[in-house]
Amino acid sequence: MQYDIIIIGAGPAGIFTALELLRQGSKSHILLVEKGKPVEKRHCPKAETGNCVNCKPTCAITTGFSGAGAFSDGKLSLSYEVGGDLPTLIGEDLAQQLIDYTDGIYLDFGAAKEIEGVTENEEIKEIRHNAIKAGLKLVDCPIRHLGTEKAQELYLAIQNHLLENGVEIRFNTECENILLDGDVCTGVCLRDKNGVQQVHAKEIVIATGRRGADWLEHLCAQHHIAHAPGTVDIGVRVECRNEVMEKVNRALYESKLIGYPKPWKNKVRTFCQNPGGFVAQENYDNDLAVVNGHSYKDKKSHNTNLAILVSHNFTEPFNQPIAYAQKVGELTNMLGAGHIMVQRYGDILDGKRTWAKELARSNLKPTLKDAVAGDITAAMPYRAMTNIIEFIKMLDVVVPGFASTETLLYSPELKFYSNKVKMDANLDTNIHGLHCLGDSSGWTRGLMMASVMGVLMGRKLIEKEK
Numbered sequence: 001m002q003y004d005i006i007i008i009g010a011g012p013a014g015i016f017t018a019l020e021l022l023r024q025g026s027k028s029h030i031l032l033v034e035k036g037k038p039v040e041k042r043h044c045p046k047a048e049t050g051n052c053v054n055c056k057p058t059c060a061i062t063t064g065f066s067g068a069g070a071f072s073d074g075k076l077s078l079s080y081e082v083g084g085d086l087p088t089l090i091g092e093d094l095a096q097q098l099i100d101y102t103d104g105i106y107l108d109f110g111a112a113k114e115i116e117g118v119t120e121n122e123e124i125k126e127i128r129h130n131a132i133k134a135g136l137k138l139v140d141c142p143i144r145h146l147g148t149e150k151a152q153e154l155y156l157a158i159q160n161h162l163l164e165n166g167v168e169i170r171f172n173t174e175c176e177n178i179l180l181d182g183d184v185c186t187g188v189c190l191r192d193k194n195g196v197q198q199v200h201a202k203e204i205v206i207a208t209g210r211r212g213a214d215w216l217e218h219l220c221a222q223h224h225i226a227h228a229p230g231t232v233d234i235g236v237r238v239e240c241r242n243e244v245m246e247k248v249n250r251a252l253y254e255s256k257l258i259g260y261p262k263p264w265k266n267k268v269r270t271f272c273q274n275p276g277g278f279v280a281q282e283n284y285d286n287d288l289a290v291v292n293g294h295s296y297k298d299k300k301s302h303n304t305n306l307a308i309l310v311s312h313n314f315t316e317p318f319n320q321p322i323a324y325a326q327k328v329g330e331l332t333n334m335l336g337a338g339h340i341m342v343q344r345y346g347d348i349l350d351g352k353r354t355w356a357k358e359l360a361r362s363n364l365k366p367t368l369k370d371a372v373a374g375d376i377t378a379a380m381p382y383r384a385m386t387n388i389i390e391f392i393k394m395l396d397v398v399v400p401g402f403a404s405t406e407t408l409l410y411s412p413e414l415k416f417y418s419n420k421v422k423m424d425a426n427l428d429t430n431i432h433g434l435h436c437l438g439d440s441s442g443w444t445r446g447l448m449m450a451s452v453m454g455v456l457m458g459r460k461l462i463e464k465e466k
Contacts, residue, residue: 003168004028005461006188006201008175009035011067012450013207013438013457015158018167019105020458026465031199032162032169033190036064039156051370052281052289052339059283061292065171066155067209067450068282073274073294074146074154075254076448078103078115082141082256083449085442090425090456098452103144106451109157112150112297116143116253123251127398131257134397139256147297178204178434180223185434203461207437207454210416211284214322216440217419226430230420230442232321234328234384235268235309236376237279237291237410238392241364244401245304249275254306257398261390264383268391271307271415276300279368279410281340288329291340291368291410301367307413310387322416329412332379340412341379342371345392346405348385364406376411415445426460427453435460 005021005028007014018032035058036042042064046052062068080087080095087095107113117140131138146154163169172192179187179198187200208216220227248255254273261268277295284290293305314321332341343354344362353375359366377385388409396403420442427435437443437457438450 001197001199003031003199003201005203005205006031006033006199007205007207008033008188009067009207009209009212009438009440010065010169011207011209011438012447013209013444013454014205015066015155015162016102016105016451016454017205017207017437017457017461018162019158020455021462022162022165022167024458024462026462028461028465030167031201032167033173033175033188034065034169034171035174036060036171038171039065039152039159042152046281052283054283054287061280062211062282062284065159065169066151068211073272073277074148074151074447075272076103076106076111076144076146077446078142078144078448079140081139083446084444085420086444086449086453089423089443095452098455099448102448102451102455106144106146106154109161110150110154111144111146114144116145117251118142121251123247127248127251127255130398134259134394136257136259136394136398139258141254141256143254145253145295145297148294149299150297178219178223180431183430184432203433203435203464205435205437205457206440207450208440209450210439213416213419213440213442214285214326216421216436217322220419220421223431225434225436226422227442228420228422229314229319229321231311231313232325233309233311233415234325234381235307235413236388237293237305237307237413239279239303239305239364239367239408239410240402240404240406242276242302242304244404245275245399248399249304255398257395259391259394261387261394264387266383266387267311268387269309269311270395271309273304273306275304277303277305277367279305279366279371281368286326287333287338288326289333289338289340290329291413303364303367305367308388308391309413309415310384312384322419325414325416328379328381329414332376332412335374335379336372339370339372340368340410341374341376342366342368342408342410343374343376344405345403345407345409348377348389348409362406364408366408368410371410376409380411427457
């Protein structure tokens with residue numbers, strides 16, 4: 001079968017590539033391939049069962065139209081300083097212009113008009129002052145919060161728009177490989193319930209998200225797609241009472257803080273803060289369970305959760321950062337009998353595991369009900385764990401009470417975008433006709449910047465039509 005453009009992955013990068021092609025009047029025959037289900041059929045049974053049932057063949061939280069990010073929380077970061085390294089490839093001014101443009105598309109499809117963290121008031125000044133005192137950098141970043149349930153409605157509207165305007169979408173279809181003729185990509189090899197099929201196109205866009213980063217890394221090695229090991233993030237999801245985070249939640253909604261704690265001075269940052277949110281489990285390939293967090297527009301808990309991530313940049317001869325992070329996750333899963341593990345911060349400092357009975361009498365009740373109390377330090381690498389502990393002490397200066405005995409740490413929180421595909425400003429790889437976008441490419445982190453990369457890809461492809 002012959003198409004003009006094939007897009008692998010219906011996450012934000014892939015979706016916005018197709019959207020921008022339509023907005024620019026493209027006449028191309030577009031195929032969008034998605035391993036998971038349509039938005040309206042994505043459903044996690046945990047709401048009924050109370051426990052993760054490890055859905056097969058795909059996890060509804062991580063896979064399907066709109067990708068993993070939209071079903072975790074749905075926050076759009078509106079500053080080029082947040083969201084990965086794409087600005088270093090295309091320039092900061094263009095990156096910000098594309099963010100503003102892409103934000104307008106989200107608004108057109110029903111995103112909330114309210115923006116968090118845009119007012120510089122006395123509370124924010126105090127937070128910034130305390131951050132400086134603690135040796136942390138507070139990143140200014142306006143946030144548009146879609147909310148988990150509202151994001152689903154928004155992406156359903158986008159899905160329907162694409163279908164109504166001639167974009168062919170194949171769900172429950174997996175891309176096994178790409179087809180090459182020398183250094184030219186001529187198509188892809190797809191598998192669905194009917195078997196394997198070769199499909200051809202002039203332009204192939206791979207946008208498989210964090211979940212597809214490992215697959216893309218192997219693809220790069222197999223076909224000599226120019227790439228380099230990048231950063232991998234290993235960390236924890238931290239949960240505390242809303243009362244502790246009240247000032248920061250009210251003033252900023254999401255506080256993006258970066259520090260370089262001693263002794264190694266690795267980059268450590270907060271990520272994906274969810275006031276009144278819920279800690280969640282995601283399942284990746286090989287039954288790897290990782291922790292995440294989300295928050296709804298209307299449904300609220302008594303807790304706030306956020307990620308603390310330690311950036312790992314490996315040097316030669318090591319070149320398998322994704323595999324390294326997976327091993328950390330597998331070891332933690334082993335200790336938790338396949339579940340997410342949770343431990344109180346005070347117990348970590350005391351050198352003891354956490355017991356379920358201790359959680360039961362705590363002021364802070366875990367929102368991830370099937371998390372297993374235990375000892376995450378038995379699986380977390382020493383360097384990463386030390387960075388996390390020291391960073392929490394620094395955060396306690398900004399948010400008094402954050403480093404309390406009852407603060408909960410869930411593990412593992414892993415971000416798989418370490419393989420960085422080498423591309424030019426036109427998003428061309430060394431393989432003609434092949435482009436790699438979004439978190440799987442190693443250039444973006446999060447909803448907005450992945451969407452932006454998709455918009456730029458759409459514009460570059462439309463230029464080739466003219």
